[in-house]
Amino acid sequence: MTAPARAAEPVAEAAAPDLAVRTSAPIDPLFLSAPRVSTFHGTQGLTKASGFFFERDGHLFLVTSRHVVIDEPGEHYPDRIEIELHTDPTNLTQSVCHSIPLYVEGEAAWRQGRDSGSEIDVAVIELDVEQLPPGSVIRAFTPAHLQTEFDHVRAGESLLVVGFPLGFHDELHHLPVVRHAVVASPFGIRFQGQGFFLTDARTHRGISGAAVVVRDNEPTEARQTLPWKLLGVHSARMDMGDRDLNLDESLGLNCAWYADILMTLTDEPPAPAEPAEPVEATGPLTAPLAPVKPQATPGA
Numbered sequence: 001m002t003a004p005a006r007a008a009e010p011v012a013e014a015a016a017p018d019l020a021v022r023t024s025a026p027i028d029p030l031f032l033s034a035p036r037v038s039t040f041h042g043t044q045g046l047t048k049a050s051g052f053f054f055e056r057d058g059h060l061f062l063v064t065s066r067h068v069v070i071d072e073p074g075e076h077y078p079d080r081i082e083i084e085l086h087t088d089p090t091n092l093t094q095s096v097c098h099s100i101p102l103y104v105e106g107e108a109a110w111r112q113g114r115d116s117g118s119e120i121d122v123a124v125i126e127l128d129v130e131q132l133p134p135g136s137v138i139r140a141f142t143p144a145h146l147q148t149e150f151d152h153v154r155a156g157e158s159l160l161v162v163g164f165p166l167g168f169h170d171e172l173h174h175l176p177v178v179r180h181a182v183v184a185s186p187f188g189i190r191f192q193g194q195g196f197f198l199t200d201a202r203t204h205r206g207i208s209g210a211a212v213v214v215r216d217n218e219p220t221e222a223r224q225t226l227p228w229k230l231l232g233v234h235s236a237r238m239d240m241g242d243r244d245l246n247l248d249e250s251l252g253l254n255c256a257w258y259a260d261i262l263m264t265l266t267d268e269p270p271a272p273a274e275p276a277e278p279v280e281a282t283g284p285l286t287a288p289l290a291p292v293k294p295q296a297t298p299g300a
Contacts, residue, residue: 027092027175029139029226034162034176034211035085036169037064038097039078046078050163050176050210050234053140056266059126060140062100063262064209065235066112066123069102079103081125084174086137092173096133100125111265115195121235122257124265141211144222145230146259150188153214153231157183161201161234163210179203181212184253187231196235196255203237203254210234212256232256 037049051064062083070077080101088094102109102125110123132138147153159181169176181201185191191198199212212232219227235255 030160030162030178030213030228031175032086032137032139033141033226035062035083036164036167036174036176037062037068037209038082039068039076040080040082040099041078046076048164048167048206049208050206051083052162052209052211053138054124054262054266055140055142056262059266060129060138061124061126061262061266063122063124063211063233065233066110066119066121067236068209069110069123069125070108085133086174087133087135089137092175095174098133098136100127113261113265115261120195120257120261122233122261122265124262126266139226141226141228141230142222143263144220145226145228146262147187147214147229147231148260153183153187155183155186157187157214159183159199159201159231160213160215161199161203161207161210162213163207163234165204165207167206176210179207181254190258191255194255195261196257197232199232199234199254199256200252201254202252203234207234208236212259230259232259233261 034050034052037051039046039049047068049064049068051062051068054061054063067074067076069081080099082097082099084095084097086092086095100109110125112123113120160178161181162176162178164176165179179201181199183197184200185198187197189197210233211230212234213228213230216223216227216229223229233256235257237254
């Protein structure tokens with residue numbers, strides 16, 4: 001039995017389009033691995049940042065920059081963060097914000113570390129999957145995604161940085177954007193003796209904690225659902241310490257911490273916010289060069 005026909009509505013009052021139909025096209029799982037991160041002190045919003053999911057031995061972690069969760073020089077002291085999660089794989093307009101405390105019984109909930117050269121601007125927070133919103137759509141990197149063959153990444157190699165520059169994103173479908181980057185220092189060499197390599201990319205505040213990836217054209221079975229290799233964690237812009245701000249443009253270079261630090265930070269037993277055991281250098285130390293300094297801004 002059919003319903004009686006109704007007169008057509010005026011065009012100006014037409015019903016909104018079916019968003020589920022508009023968002024049913026296949027999407028690269030990379031976009032579902034990187035939630036938007038917002039920092040708060042109580043109910044007061046502080047900064048916007050980026051992050052990504054990492055899974056190991058059945059444990060799920062959120063990875064971001066350490067200076068997103070605490071930045072003493074910038075007097076940035078949030079007590080919680082929120083991440084935005086999709087709840088319907090066929091309708092990406094559906095999402096919820098999930099709050100994560102940064103302190104539990106007075107102890108920091110994140111893990112941070114240092115290597116033999118310096119402190120590392122990377123933090124991981126283990127997520128209680130039982131507390132995640134029902135139906136959360138998550139794609140996570142795993143140890144199988146780490147790029148361990150350094151000679152396979154060449155100078156000038158094309159990379160992507162997946163995040164939320166200045167908080168910018170697809171607000172309808174709640175998705176990050178990708179920025180193009182290239183490898184700007186020898187991959188596998190610890191630039192200036194620290195555990196990061198350089199990228200040449202246009203970056204902004206809000207992209208700290210973003211995954212630095214390269215497409216995997218021949219993914220193994222373990223990488224089939226997320227065919228990307230994880231090279232690093234974007235941290236901050238790099239600049240000359242003695243640059244004349246009036247005469248010289250910025251270098252346009254950025255530091256990305258080698259992603260193998262995640263194997264230390266996600267190892268058991270956990271050590272929240274305490275320096276982890278030093279990790280092995282990923283390559284020979286570089287010779288001293290001209291003075292440089294990271295330009296890190298909370299949520300940058």
